[in-house]
Structure formats: C-alpha cells, structure tokens
Amino acid sequence: MLFGKVKFYKINKDFPIDEQSLTNSLSKYLFQKIDRTQISTQGFVNPFSQYADKPVYGMSGAFMVCLREDSKPIPASAIKRKTNFRVRDLEKKKGEKATKEEKDDIKEQVTSEMVSQFPLDFVKTKHVNAIIFPKNNLLAIDTTSSKDCELIMAMLRTAIGTLPVIEFEADSMPTMVMTEWLRDSSSVPDSLELGHECQLKDESDEKGAVVACKNQELASDEIEAHLDAGKVVSMVAVEWNDSLRFKIKDDLTIVGVSYTDFLKERLKDDSGEGKAPEKFDAELAIAVENLRMLAPNILEMFS
Structure with missing residues (x-):
C-alpha cells in the first residue's frame, strides 16, 4: 500500500507552488539510467509508472513525487582490501612506505575500476515517495529513514530552489x-x-x-x-x-x-x-x- 510508514515535516514558510510549476522544476532532474562510470544516480520518476516521464501526480491540491536512486553496492571492505594489496606491492617495489597521496591515488584508482566493472544486473534500485501539501504547509515522506528523507528533500531543494522544512516536534515528551x-x-x-x-x-x-x-x-x-x-x-x-x-x-x-x-x-x-x-x-x-x-x-x- 501507499505510505505504509510516514515521517512528517512542517513547511515553515508559505510555499506557493502549483502542479505545473512543480512539474517544470522536477522535469529538469528526471532519472537517468546509471552508467559504468557512476557509483550512483538519482532522479525523479512518475509515482505511478516509476518511469522517467511526468514526475508529479496531483490529487486534491496535493502533489505526490517519487525519487529513484540506482546505486552499486560495492562493499567498503572490498575496496580497502584491494587498496591495501596494491599499497603493499608498491612499497615492496619502492623499498619504503607509501605516502598518503600515493595511498589516496591507489584507492581512487581501485574504486574507479570496481565501479566500472560492477555488473549492471546487480545495481540496487530504491524509490522514495513523498506528498507535498502546499496549502497545509506539510510534507509527508513514505519512509522512516532519515537518510532517505534527506535524499529526496535535497533533490527537491535542488529542483525547486528551496524547501524550508523542519521535523515534527512535540510540545510534550x-x-x-x-x-x-x-x-x-x-x-x-x-x-x-x-x-x-x-x-x-x-x-x-x-x-x-x-x-x-x-x-x-x-x-x-x-x-x-x-x-x-x-x-x-x-x-x-x-x-x-x-x-x-x-x-x-x-x-x-x-x-x-x-x-x-x-x-x-x-x-x-x-x-x-x-x-x-x-x-x-x-x-x-x-x-x-x-x-x-x-x-x-x-x-x-x-x-
């Protein structure tokens, strides 16, 4: 079902936006498929079809949006292990300890190689849904993950230019x-x-x-x-x-x-x-x- 879990945010300033202007803003940041050089990519998709066409679904003065993120879940331990192996190999050839700059360069090279060689069939896909209620100064996000909330809010801010929100806070404990x-x-x-x-x-x-x-x-x-x-x-x-x-x-x-x-x-x-x-x-x-x-x-x- 839609919104089986919800985290609410209050829009703490007037937020006059209509479906067409929101669509125009988000259309500049539609989802694009990840390529071999990218470790992740994000963009808006249609909330119903989850394809990158119309990114806003209006309903009774509220607007549902959906952010898609594709990522390559490369374990940090795998990068570290391969980096350490190459650092030791370099140190044997040099006969002295590798510098921090050399270690950083090797890590960057290893990461780039692992990203480009990552099988695209194993790319991880995530969708984060949200509903904006402009007249109610309310944002509802279909997740309890603070990381996912920040992900979609950051993309909305990039697309719209602003999104002045604060988390719900109770007067009493x-x-x-x-x-x-x-x-x-x-x-x-x-x-x-x-x-x-x-x-x-x-x-x-x-x-x-x-x-x-x-x-x-x-x-x-x-x-x-x-x-x-x-x-x-x-x-x-x-x-x-x-x-x-x-x-x-x-x-x-x-x-x-x-x-x-x-x-x-x-x-x-x-x-x-x-x-x-x-x-x-x-x-x-x-x-x-x-x-x-x-x-x-x-x-x-x-x-």
Missing part, C-alpha cells in the same frame, strides 16, 4: 504522553483506540531494558508492572479515526499502517474494475485525505 495513555484510559484522545502492541523501555541508562509486547491487552497487570518499574512507552499500536491502524513511535513517525475494514471497502468500491490506474488513484486519494488530517492531529495529541 511523546514517551510520557503514551505512557499516560496506558496508565489512564481516559487520557487517550477521542480519535484513538489503543491496539494490542507496544514497546516499553527503561530510560534510566543508555543500555536500558526494552520490552516488546504483541497480542497483549495493554490495560493489564503485566503492563502496569512494567510501568511501575519505571519503564516508559516508546511505541504503541492504535486505530485512528476508524480509518487507519498504525504504530506511533516516540519520534512521532508512524509505521505499520493498514486500513480498517471501512477503508478496505471504500478502496474496493473506488477501484472500479480493479485495474492498476484506478487502484492507484483510489489509494492515493485515501492517503492524501487521511495524511492531511492525521498530521495536525498527531501534533495535537502531544501538545
């Missing part, structure tokens, strides 16, 4: 808020219903114990005992707004997103004959509608 949800059911927001999974951790030291609970009634003596022992909640499963089920983490990212029966039926109805384009449109409509409402609701939960 998320671990404390979620812990209170388990201690006192009346503190759970009206939009949420607790699930049967959580993660508890001991914050008394950096190597504190972590307890993962699955298929567990959260309002139980067992969970209460862990909380009384000083553990706090770092992740909890919830159902939100009778629409989505997911797990909230203490950095305000959400993972393990799935539809409730209500949304499953809606997706089935909206997908028509079940053809790929219709299904994609139906899924994207659900993602846009729910993420637009969920983002401010999450900030409200932890205010």
